[in-house]
Amino acid sequence: MLSPNFLSTDNVFNVLRQVAVITILAYGAMTLIIGGMIDLSAGAVMAFAGVASVMVYKSTGNLLFGVLAGIAVGMICNLINAFLVATLRTPAFIVTLGMMLMARGAVLELTQGQNVLQLGDFILIGQGNLGWLPIPVLILIVVTIVIWYLMNQTRYGRSVYAVGGNEEAARAAGIAVEKVKYQAFLVNGALVGIAGVIFMSRVNAGLPNAGIGYELQAITAPIIGGTSFSGGVGTVFGTLAGALIVGVLGNIMNLIGIGSYVQQIVMGLIIVVAVAYDVFSKRGKARTTILKSDAKGETLPTAREGTVPAGGGTAAS
Template sequence: MNKKEKINVAEIYSRFGIFIILMVTLIISAVISPAFLSATNVINVIRQNVTIGIVACGAQLVLLCGDVDLSSGSIAAFAGCFAAMVQVASNNLFLALLTGIVIGACLGFVNGLIITRCEIPSFIMTLATQQAARGAILAITKAKPIPGLDGFTWFGQGYVGPIPVPIIIWVIVLIITGFILNKMRFGRYVYAVGGNRAAASASGIKVKNIITKCFTFSGLMAGLGGVVLMARVNSGQPNGGEQLEFDAITAVIIGGTSMSGGVGNIYGTIAGALFVGFLINIMTLLNVGAYYQQIVKGVIIALAVIIDVKVRKGSKK
């Protein structure tokens, strides 16, 4: 019955590992820094990490398929700047929001389409998009920020009652993503495609369509993330969102989603995003330099993946 025990270890880790780690981090942080648990600080940390959290929702679907999307940061800048331009031209913030989302989704769709129809690795295709989209938006804006967003900043800085608008957006996105993954047929297919592509296709699932939809969703989330990002900094930033995709992927992986696809859930991703945010925050409060923070982040990514691979290897034997 050794086999069964190992399976349980794997399951417990992929279900609860990150939550335990998150709780421990919170408790230790609260003990060593009194400022840490204040409502202002907590809300600030969450708000700072909303963009990552939104993009992570898209990254999660793609990773569950067993693919990866490296273009999110560039798509966020591209879509966010276009949204800013529409805002400046029309002063209609919902039209601007819609522009950002649609452009993001279109770029994601192109990613998915080329990846599945030309059968090239997602890693390469999204790397190409990352370069091209960034280049395009820098060319279009001549690398200059787009100022004068007025009401548009509500998406990044506004409040509904005591709660910041970006946090509300993130919560809505999380609910939608959770619903897709847990309640919708599409979500089940995502797990099936990531779990065993051949079996999924033998069950009559159109694997390529599922993958394309995941990239479209990822692009859409990047577009939305871009809107929030631009709104928070009060201008369209063609250089914004750099490394955003890596932060998002980090959150998802730390949250227990397998790099090889098929395993992982949205709760883990929430916890993963918060964990990274709080960890950076406590290091800042403790005056740890930014460079050292980056080192810690790197180590954590490596550890999360090592644990993922080790635990899963054990369960498959």
């Protein structure tokens, strides 16, 4: 590879631990994007949830309480997002941008901008192993199975695809659109909380400035993996592949000495290219649909009725 250290055991395990956090965040982003929404607050909420988890653990000495606290913070923040988006019908972009600022401010106020150190056994979550398998990777495997099941084998998953594909058609079909949006945000919140716990445990500190830019990586992974930015299309394993690409690419750039600023440029270009590909791909499909309909002499439905198919409301495995 580009570096003799790339395939070393230590580096491979390090990449897997890093990818675990990004992938779990990406699953949450995928769920929202498929449902026609977006979350720009994931990085800040991850920091808030992770620091809250660390502080609860340090005050109680109970690892389970700490983990549950982190998940709860993630879900509460996303419950607020869901209320504003689903109930008050505020654009998710604006809502989650505001939550990003609020969560970052909250965690900085909570810690007074200071890192929380001396985590004790809390580090086992992010640094421990079960045999040869890193615990973060084990958690990732479990989360992957659960999210795959939710998105492919449950009414919830089918509803998310339907809402993202065509919200009005989903509503007309009897789907409780607002309820589905609440559920999607709560799933995202739980995943963000889990990612925050793993991250803080892995770095052995509660870092209030953690997660800056992670929301963009979380969005990039599913887009690279084939999730449509316009909603209704996406797969769990595509998102996993996208997260692996993002994680491995970042690790390679670190190993060959590419600076963090240039890495941000590269990630930005990847997002632009992935979204552009999605847009042109959908235009191509729409053009093909029009040509086929013209050839058959059919009358096309309006765009509101689903002229451009967006996954048909069914989950791909």
